[in-house]
Amino acid sequence: MESLNAETWDTVICGTGLSQSLLALALSRSKKRILHLDANDFYGEHEAALSLQEADSWAHAHTGGDVLHHDEPASGKNTNENVASDKNKLLTPPVLSGKESTLFRNAHVWKHPNAEAQGLSFPRAYSLALAPQIIHTKSKLLSQLVSSKAYRQVEFLAVGSFYVYGTTDAAHGTTLARIPSSREDVFSAQSIPARSKRALMKFLKFVIDYDSDEQKPIWQEKADNPLSEFLVEHFKLDEHLRDSILAMTLTLDGKVTVKDGLATIHRHLTSIGLFGPGFCAVYPKWGGISEIAQVGCRAGAVGGSTYMLDTPVSIDEVGHGGDIWLKLSNDISIRTTSLISSQQTYSTTSPTISRLVAIINSPLQSLFEILAEGAPTPAVAVVAFPSGSLPNNSQPRLDVPVYAFVHSSETGECPSGQSVVYLTMQTTPQSSHVLDIALATLLQAVAADGDVLYKLYYEQANSSRHSLVTSQGSATVFEFPSPSLGLAFDDESLDTVKEAWKIVMKDDALDNAFMQFEDREGMGDDDDDYD
Amino acid sequence: MAPSEDSLPVLKILLIGPSGAGKSALLLRYCEDQFDPESTTATIGIDFKTKKLAVRGKAYKLNIFDTAGQERFRTLSTSYYRGAHGVILVYDISSKKSFASMEKWFDEARLNANPDAVLYLVGSKLDKVAVGGRAVSFEQGKAFAEAQGAEFCEISSKTRENVKRPFVEVVDKIVQKPQLIAGATPGSKSIDFDMGGFPSNPCSC
Ligand SMILES: Nc1nc2c(ncn2[C@@H]2O[C@H](COP(=O)(O)OP(=O)(O)O)[C@@H](O)[C@H]2O)c(=O)[nH]1
Ligand SMILES: [Mg+2]
Numbered sequence: 001m002e003s004l005n006a007e008t009w010d011t012v013i014c015g016t017g018l019s020q021s022l023l024a025l026a027l028s029r030s031k032k033r034i035l036h037l038d039a040n041d042f043y044g045e046h047e048a049a050l051s052l053q054e055a056d057s058w059a060h061a062h063t064g065g066d067v068l069h070h071d072e073p074a075s076g077k078n079t080n081e082n083v084a085s086d087k088n089k090l091l092t093p094p095v096l097s098g099k100e101s102t103l104f105r106n107a108h109v110w111k112h113p114n115a116e117a118q119g120l121s122f123p124r125a126y127s128l129a130l131a132p133q134i135i136h137t138k139s140k141l142l143s144q145l146v147s148s149k150a151y152r153q154v155e156f157l158a159v160g161s162f163y164v165y166g167t168t169d170a171a172h173g174t175t176l177a178r179i180p181s182s183r184e185d186v187f188s189a190q191s192i193p194a195r196s197k198r199a200l201m202k203f204l205k206f207v208i209d210y211d212s213d214e215q216k217p218i219w220q221e222k223a224d225n226p227l228s229e230f231l232v233e234h235f236k237l238d239e240h241l242r243d244s245i246l247a248m249t250l251t252l253d254g255k256v257t258v259k260d261g262l263a264t265i266h267r268h269l270t271s272i273g274l275f276g277p278g279f280c281a282v283y284p285k286w287g288g289i290s291e292i293a294q295v296g297c298r299a300g301a302v303g304g305s306t307y308m309l310d311t312p313v314s315i316d317e318v319g320h321g322g323d324i325w326l327k328l329s330n331d332i333s334i335r336t337t338s339l340i341s342s343q344q345t346y347s348t349t350s351p352t353i354s355r356l357v358a359i360i361n362s363p364l365q366s367l368f369e370i371l372a373e374g375a376p377t378p379a380v381a382v383v384a385f386p387s388g389s390l391p392n393n394s395q396p397r398l399d400v401p402v403y404a405f406v407h408s409s410e411t412g413e414c415p416s417g418q419s420v421v422y423l424t425m426q427t428t429p430q431s432s433h434v435l436d437i438a439l440a441t442l443l444q445a446v447a448a449d450g451d452v453l454y455k456l457y458y459e460q461a462n463s464s465r466h467s468l469v470t471s472q473g474s475a476t477v478f479e480f481p482s483p484s485l486g487l488a489f490d491d492e493s494l495d496t497v498k499e500a501w502k503i504v505m506k507d508d509a510l511d512n513a514f515m516q517f518e519d520r521e522g523m524g525d526d527d528d529d530y531d
Numbered sequence: 532m533a534p535s536e537d538s539l540p541v542l543k544i545l546l547i548g549p550s551g552a553g554k555s556a557l558l559l560r561y562c563e564d565q566f567d568p569e570s571t572t573a574t575i576g577i578d579f580k581t582k583k584l585a586v587r588g589k590a591y592k593l594n595i596f597d598t599a600g601q602e603r604f605r606t607l608s609t610s611y612y613r614g615a616h617g618v619i620l621v622y623d624i625s626s627k628k629s630f631a632s633m634e635k636w637f638d639e640a641r642l643n644a645n646p647d648a649v650l651y652l653v654g655s656k657l658d659k660v661a662v663g664g665r666a667v668s669f670e671q672g673k674a675f676a677e678a679q680g681a682e683f684c685e686i687s688s689k690t691r692e693n694v695k696r697p698f699v700e701v702v703d704k705i706v707q708k709p710q711l712i713a714g715a716t717p718g719s720k721s722i723d724f725d726m727g728g729f730p731s732n733p734c735s736c
Binding site (some may be wrong): 157 | 557599
């Protein structure tokens, strides 16, 4: 059997997050010698889907509020845009292990005192996603999964209604209202007054070709202004409709610009119907992004790459004859001509988000209605609580929105009869409390008599948004940016995958061959057996 | 005549077990009637193989998945096990060590696969008995399988002895479990990517 240190690897990939795993997929037909490692004993790194047991120990490892475990002080180091000048050493050797990451903090778990009696099942019955992003059907991620044939191993579910919490009219009080996103929706929405309907129709029509020469003059000068002002000033949308439109952007600070906001809404609206009626986005069954990461790694393995989990690695030496020497946790030394990892240190300019994952012993059925004839039953619903909409008595007015992704048991993330709610907001001093209020408000609004059985709270930051490339002679160290904090998958991260792919492929990188593969499947027979 | 290919129920069968047990050899012998005594790298590039099989007068399409080497450091992903109807656990009858690891493999299969999935134990390299290479007796294998609630047989990919049997018997067990076979047609809730979205995608007809 070949051994790990027998010859030089073409590349060593550290971490099995989505970027690294898509890279593994991209390289899976390349004949390169690839070693793919993860310090954790599960796949997915910061985008993993965890059983309750894994979630408990993950939370335990990320309880710290003090985020750095390094000798150096936090300041200055995190911008990390250093370029190595020393011939033999990287100035800041990358932190290669997701376990030592400073991206997460203040994690804690709460369990209902009678959780089991209330229906909490065994730990493996759950699969809690650390980064539950929805994927718009227009996303290049899906087209790459199709062209690489990896999509066959993933089951995609529909993301259904987007709801906004608030007061639509005095008669109904505060409720969840479906966000109208098509002509039919607008016409059938009873809560919208006729005048507002016209304004909304005008806006929806505008967004569809907002980037055309005809429409551009309307917004270009205001491109960097807040979208919320633009909606009111130019389109005369009332407060409720403004909130609805803003919710569609999934903006975490509520301050999305006209330029970015219009692009996001455009993506949302033009994604509807692409793969079938009634939905604009999909979600991979069994834990979202993590499932795609695992399928990418499997493709890498099928292509001959070697996989090791539970194996932290550190840099021993760089530059020796153009090779990078690495030391594995089991003291084996290996050498490679390129090293791919992801940045594990938060950037001081990064926003921080707070997440609350909650298991509810109710299916919250009413949120998963079928949206159009022939549409699949949605497995994910999105609920937005606009800035200032949540009841909070004592604190200063909360000026950021809260979003809830509600996942039915169809996602495979919980047993049937239950659901998982993923709440996200920009971190404030009270966010742990605010997310609890949002969760309670949500359960009340859907009139569910469900109890919260289990909660996982944590805060997440991100690294610099650029990939870091350090070269010495023929050896290259490449670091992906950490996962984005956005609630919808952002195609930009695919560009960095291609960047890394080019580094490993060197002269063999043919642009139009990236992620373009034939099916591996072979019909193995002419002589079928019947007995 | 048998029903057309596309309408056949699809069953997902996994092969698991320690490195060197003979999983890939079994897959290649069963699906392609090939055996290569030299090569372990021959399995690179094999995701799964498809084979048609009829039991009790009804035809099925088997998608048989190989571990792709991810068993070597025990890094099979949970996604490998998704939707599997049957899991064939393979050990090498000439290796005590490989037999001793089967308990862990059964645990892993139970932990990750559908609780209804059919587990089946295979002792491989039966031809080695002739050269005095047996290290695990038939009775040991049989008793262990029974303790795990699994069926059992011994096979040789080299001589073809019994290679069809594990597949026939696994499918026979699967089709007796209606709740398991119900999943053999894709769920109505998942989205069919072949239906739309990417006109460039060649149709699979
Ligand atoms: N004599 C004999 N050798 C076998 C048999 N099946 C597999 N082998 C050999 O055992 C080694 C490992 O087999 P392989 O199928 O690659 O094992 P895997 O790691 O479980 O996929 C190879 O050298 C095979 O040629 C068999 O039935 N008889
Ligand atoms: Mg093999």
